[in-house]
Amino acid sequence: MIEGDKFNHSFTVSQNVYSGFIDVFNDRNPLHTDSNWATANGFKGKVMHGNILNGFISFFVGECLPVKNVIIYTQHIRFSQPVYLDDALDFSAEITGVFESVNTYEFKFTFRNKEEKRVAYGTIQIGLLT
Amino acid sequence: MIEGDKFNHSFTVSQNVYSGFIDVFNDRNPLHTDSNWATANGFKGKVMHGNILNGFISFFVGECLPVKNVIIYTQHIRFSQPVYLDDALDFSAEITGVFESVNTYEFKFTFRNKEEKRVAYGTIQIGLLT
Numbered sequence: 048m049i050e051g052d053k054f055n056h057s058f059t060v061s062q063n064v065y066s067g068f069i070d071v072f073n074d075r076n077p078l079h080t081d082s083n084w085a086t087a088n089g090f091k092g093k094v095m096h097g098n099i100l101n102g103f104i105s106f107f108v109g110e111c112l113p114v115k116n117v118i119i120y121t122q123h124i125r126f127s128q129p130v131y132l133d134d135a136l137d138f139s140a141e142i143t144g145v146f147e148s149v150n151t152y153e154f155k156f157t158f159r160n161k162e163e164k165r166v167a168y169g170t171i172q173i174g175l176l177t
Numbered sequence: 178m179i180e181g182d183k184f185n186h187s188f189t190v191s192q193n194v195y196s197g198f199i200d201v202f203n204d205r206n207p208l209h210t211d212s213n214w215a216t217a218n219g220f221k222g223k224v225m226h227g228n229i230l231n232g233f234i235s236f237f238v239g240e241c242l243p244v245k246n247v248i249i250y251t252q253h254i255r256f257s258q259p260v261y262l263d264d265a266l267d268f269s270a271e272i273t274g275v276f277e278s279v280n281t282y283e284f285k286f287t288f289r290n291k292e293e294k295r296v297a298y299g300t301i302q303i304g305l306l307t
Contacts, residue, residue, distance in 0.1 A: 064201055071197035072232040076239030078248060078306070088246070088306045097249045098228070098235040102202040105228040109206030116218070118208060119227045123253040176208070176218045 048113060048152060052142045056111055058103040058158075059135045060095045068099050095130040100158055100167050103138060107156075108173055116176040120151065124169035134160050140171070150175040178243065178282060182272045186241055188233040188288075189265045190225045198229050225260040230288055230297050233268060237286075238303055246306040250281065254299035264290050270301070280305040 069075060077084035078094050085093050101124060108119055130136065136158045144153035152175070157168040199205060207214035208224050215223050231254060238249055260266065266288045274283035282305070287298040 067197060067201035068232070068235075071194055071201060072236050074232075074235040074239035076247070077245055079239065094248070096235050096239075097252070098231045101228045101231040101252070102198070102204075105198075105204040105226050106202050109204035109209065109226075115207055117206070118224070119256055121253070121255045122227070122231070123251070125251045126249055 048142055048145070050142050050145050054107070054111060054140045056103075056107060056138045057135060058100075058106075058138055060099055060130055060132060062132065064099060064102075065095060065132055068096055068102065072096075072098075074098075090129055090131075092131050095132060095134070097124070097126045097130075097167065100124065100126075100130070100136070103136075103158075104156070104171060107138060107140065108171065114175065117173050118176060120172040120174050122169070122171050124167055126167050128160070128164045128166040130158075130160065130166050134166075136160055136166065143170075150177055178272055178275070180272050180275050184237070184241060184270045184284075186233075186237060186268045187265060188230075188236075188268055190229055190260055190262060192262065194229060194232075195225060195262055198226055198232065202226075202228070204228075220259055220261075222261050225262060225264070227254070227256045227260075227297065230254065230256075230260070230266070233266075233288075234286070234301060237268065237270065238301065244305065247303050248306060250302040250304050252299070252301050254297055256297050258290070258294045258296040260288075260290065260296050264296075266290055266296065273300075280307055
């Protein structure tokens with residue numbers, strides 16, 4: 048892995064992902080579970096939990112890199128647009144920093160929806176276990 | 178909610194949470210699923226996914242605050258110590274900034290394990306829907 052390496056993956060916030068996230072973490076805030084409440088607050092429908100996207104990042108780091116000996120050090124995410132049920136998101140990430148002396152890699156990432164709106168973006172730092 | 182307000186909650190990375198997270202997000206990296214691999218890399222056992230803690234943060238914001246009209250803007254987390262299966266974590270958060278003109282609140286949070294080691298910490302910014 049070298050600076051400039053790019054990665055892409057598609058993630059869908061399916062009914063299974065949405066229901067499963069609620070089953071595991073019990074966040075039933077009305078923004079996420081009550082369509083009427085969400086639309087009364089100006090959204091198109093129930094807004095998906097932002098931390099579902101952090102779960103997708105777990106999959107990216109754990110399963111989509113060319114190496115398996117990885118561990119996440121830090122994660123920073125900004126949620127810039129709402130994500131709705133069944134939204135398909137294009138995830139892209141790029142290695143923006145390599146700190147070889149400490150086996151650390153920095154990625155910048157973006158999630159875009161099918162309207163090409165950037166719904167979330169941020170930074171991940173991972174270490175390689177040696 | 179005012180600056181200095183403090184919140185506490187206990188979360189346990191139970192077998193149900195761990196298995197449920199894997200079912201939803203499919204991150205089966207050996208660090209998280211192969212005890213032998215994890216111990217060979219210097220850990221006491223399988224290391225829990227850091228993003229399980231981000232799911233706990235979803236619950237905190239959505240369910241533990243005195244108001245329900247909340248949405249997460251940004252989240253920053255640093256993972257400083259490994260978390261293992263069945264670890265009970267003490268989560269504490271404090272409001273460290275209130276930006277009334279934009280209805281935004283900043284929290285600093287910490288997760289500690291039963292050995293009182295800080296396993297993760299960071300910052301959350303939320304907005305109030307008006």
